[in-house]
Amino acid sequence: MTGPGIMGLWRRFKRNPEAPLLGAFVALFFTFMLAPILIVVVVAFNDANFIAFPLRGYSLRWFYRIVEYRPFLDSFIVSLELAFASTFLACVLGVPASLALVRGRSRHADAIATFLLSPLSMPLIVLGLAFLFYLSALGLGVSFLSLLISHTVVGLPYIMRTVAGVYRGVSTDFEETASILGANRLQIFWYITLPLIRPGIFAGALFAILISFDNLPISFFFGSATTNTLPVVMLSYIEHQFDPSIAALSAVQMLLAVVALLVVERIYGLKHMSAPT
């Protein structure tokens, strides 16, 4: 479908009188979707240290507070390291697995794929509780390594989905050609397959990073002075005070995520990332 222009819209209206009603509903729907997000951005610039409408003045002091309040910065660094490390590990495990499941020949491929994607469907709080006890029994306890392992389990399905999605659309011809020309399996993987599936890896990795960054139900089980992630610190902050520094922090976080989203959109296209089938 290409854009119809104003006249086209009018013609369409005459043909489908329910369209404007539907359009109004959609407008209301997106007001509902965007209002709670946009209001946070507005409040981030609020001058007072409480929030009451109408807002009185505007300032940037809450953005300064982000840098000033040590736990925010410390936990941000923990979250950043965790997101990248767990995503890297998930790629190392997930990329070969999705390649094998797409092209490999096994009667069990369906079952294995379902198994590898199943962490997506499990309630995270239950996983968090189970991970805490299990990893403590292994002697890892509350540590960065424990966080790394549990975030990898959760991130793995995101990598596998996007990589398999891209690889499925890649013709086998390239790999066959390389094989006929004498490349061995590793050479084919490195010089042919990897460049072809790079958009999938990139999109899946970004998704896994964002998911890890926002993870609260698992991370809070592993909270300590050195392993608190940003959402855990934000949660305990929000439970005790309600000043706009959380709003400022959220606004910055959203800015980063939207930039990431736009980058993925340029490289990969959004439709592939979200469509559940």
Add this chain to the structure above:
Amino acid sequence: MTTATLDAATRAPARKRRKRHAGGVPMWWVLPAVLFLIVFYVFPIAQNGWRGFYPEFAGQGQVFGLAAYAKLLGDGFYLGVIFDTFWLSVLVTLVCLALGYPVAYFLVRYSGRWSGLIIFMLIAPLLTSIIMRTYGWRVLLARRGLVNNLLLDQLGLIEEPLRLVNTEFSAVAGLVHVLVPFMVLAIASVLQGIDLRLEESARILGANRWQTFLRVTLPLSLDGIGTGAIMVFMIANGSFVTLLLIGGDSFKTLPLLIYQQFNTTRDFGFAAAMGNLLLVSAVACLYLQLRLIRRRGVKG
């Protein structure tokens, strides 16, 4: 967010059974991932399942038995919690369907050049942190929040500020806000595949718009509704951050109670038992989801 992609993916090579050659990816490449998940995913869950049989009793220590489950399923309070958990998920799923279907329909049939923007607006909220969304709802719905301010001072529709936050309304609104994009995308992807000629035929044969929708379009999109509903139900069942921050006491659900057990009561055996109940429901949803995907796969 389903298993569909890989599922379809694994069936794809059937169209071309090649002779074994050096370029094919060997099946053992799945092993690292499978082993990792067995050790760090299956084992923890199994251990959790086992721990559900070892609840703590005051002064008695751990005793093997079904006591945790007896408490969970025999006590009126906990039965209420289980009921609340499922009722809330059903409610959220129905609201998501009611709000999401028209949006999906608009997206597929009418959005034209705006479809990119609509998809962006659907996905952008998914990328904001859960804390940000609940914070936003609190700012909007607080006693002196934006909604009360508009209704009271600007429009003068009410005399007293409404109590909006920490109510059933805010709990459902918060969860729907998080989950409705999944419903829209699931339905849209099925609507996209419906052959428009079927609707045209219905119209030519004398059905009006409404009949065409009810008798042709809606039944054809049931798969999307099913996929979306299961997904929303499943995530709603396990979510707790939204309820913790803007739900107040309106719904007491299993995830909230697990959080409480962990933070205050510290009866981990009982927390594990509650977790197992949630897991069983998640696995049931997963099974339904697979059934649905298989069916669609067979239909082509």
